[in-house]
Amino acid sequence: MLTISNRGQQMPPSPIRKLVPYAEAAKKKGIKVYHLNIGQPDIETPKQCLDAVRHSDFKVLEYSHSAGNESYRKKLVQYYKKVGINVTPEQIIITTGGSEAILFGFMACMDAGDEVIIPEPFYANYNGFAVQAGVKVVPITSNIETGFALPPIEDFEKVITPKTKAIVICNPNNPTGYLYSAAEMELLKRIIIKHNLYLFADEAYREFCYSDVHTSAMHLTGVDEHIVLMDTISKRYSACGGRIGAFVTKNQTLLNAAMKFAKARLSPPSFAQILGEAAVDLPDNYFDTTKAEYKLRRDTIVTRLNSMPGVFCPNPGGAFYAMAKLPIDDSDKFCQWLLEDFNYNQQTVMLAPATGFYGTKGLGKQEVRLAYVLNTTSIHAAMDCLEKALEVYPGRV
């Protein structure tokens, strides 16, 4: 028999998308499903960005430069400058979504058997890219009681081996919404210097910080060679389908290596580079409205959650996710039950079980991730469903 590869077998299913068949079945039964399971914002993509694509007038849809259009990279330099990051166009490789930036980073820095440390719970697709690169993800646990703050530095020290090549930090965090402080970033700086590690910084949600200013890994001084920014415009401008991200580093050797991966796949998508370039010209106050809207939604969802008996939801400092601890036996069972066996006035809610965000087996069984990507009316309706559901769920503990 023809076989698929071990890595094909090891690739984890998406914890965000694995319950989709149950949601589809619920919808077929006429039940309205509120999707709080996935980070697809309902915020409109800025019209002037979409218009830039719609008004483009080239005749041939050509390959772009493998690192992305130079004009776009020059614009991005302006954008990064506004957020306190000083880079040159040559230090930026435009990627096909943040996903490809992560893959390039893993591929260029690590070989099969190497290890990368990631505070858990973490963005589940890091697992997928690690499997593709043959890299072992070593999780260290952050806890809901601290709001998912950075684990103590000793926890990092304990798991560092000669195989450890990098730490991944997502800031503000998906799935926890935690915003790492300047002090925490300094702790990370000390450890990457001491153990000579790369720091991969996923800053997809940089613009959405509610409690404090954002400290980019690229704000850290004296560690230029260590830092790789894995960026994307998906959430920043609600442009997830564009598939435009960026791999940014001042490490020239690494940049050269990453460029070889970029050249092998020829170029990033041309249309959405036009969109990304136009986005840099949005007015400086563009994010104010979006941020205010997300903050309102956060306040709404966190208040509602904490008012439910037995529920605890720390107040997330950024991004558009909240993690909540529920009085349930098993988050996978519960989330499936919400879609399969429950409805409240013909409505229900779809959540992401937290188990898929933990690398340590057995964790996250009482936690769920909620993406507050719907307006407050929908959030209230979804929370009504959740509240009722928790009252009648057979596996309540």
Place this chain on the structure above:
Amino acid sequence: MLTISNRGQQMPPSPIRKLVPYAEAAKKKGIKVYHLNIGQPDIETPKQCLDAVRHSDFKVLEYSHSAGNESYRKKLVQYYKKVGINVTPEQIIITTGGSEAILFGFMACMDAGDEVIIPEPFYANYNGFAVQAGVKVVPITSNIETGFALPPIEDFEKVITPKTKAIVICNPNNPTGYLYSAAEMELLKRIIIKHNLYLFADEAYREFCYSDVHTSAMHLTGVDEHIVLMDTISKRYSACGGRIGAFVTKNQTLLNAAMKFAKARLSPPSFAQILGEAAVDLPDNYFDTTKAEYKLRRDTIVTRLNSMPGVFCPNPGGAFYAMAKLPIDDSDKFCQWLLEDFNYNQQTVMLAPATGFYGTKGLGKQEVRLAYVLNTTSIHAAMDCLEKALEVYPGRV
């Protein structure tokens, strides 16, 4: 010191793009460079496809389905039917260019240390994807004397080991332009059955066949489980920058595995899926004009090449590439010299040295690849340059 990975070091530079700095330097000196080095067609992208994108009216640029929009996959079923391939929408995964389809195929079917057989000269980026997957490319040599026909089946048998998992065939071929016959495809069928191998079929140039009809790997009967189509719209509709391809197979287990890789990167680019969907509605005679244009260019370039003393260029049956044997010492040196030290009336030509397309070291030193992606006037001008260059090149043999 921070290190990059072995695979980052092993990634080969692009043979098509490595001479770019010399071309840029030539242009700075005021020399006009005819680019026959790269498969970027000058053919206009069909206006109605670009218009489909320009007239789109959605408000949020959302992620698409990880397998691509269902509406597009349904349309593609119609397209494939027209070329004699019967598949369902569920058997198609829309990829980010043909590049990603190749990567998914390598990743899902093979593990580190596994082997894939590819007739050489071959599309150089297969090397890059093989390095990413840790897979060993085992070349078997086809020869310019036979026009790069399929090597004898015994040559395949000789290199098959327990590690061999697949054969890659590019038909019509890049870089040789060779169009594999139905009989040759049947030979491949026999060998994949006998040794239980996958056949990865790169059919990017399916529409551009001049000497014979195209035999798709998906036309082979009784081997559905073995066949993976690695497709793209880049060349078909001159839409290289769209980055839309397809991974197509009837092997359900493989499809499930590939979908996990697709889900990890979330979705293919949204804009160009609209373009691809519109392209299926182009009139049936759409390709006639483009094909006639390419055939004219092929006839022009092949005639010009064979009229030069000491030059031999077999007549390619498809795609838009020709491989020529030149009376030179070293194709890398010669191609660099053309840009660095030569001009004819302030003009020169950029070619791709064939060495980068061979897996066997030392081969291709007298061969170059010419992409006939320019109009016949430019091709004549480029051939004038080449003819003069060969007269004065110091390394002529």
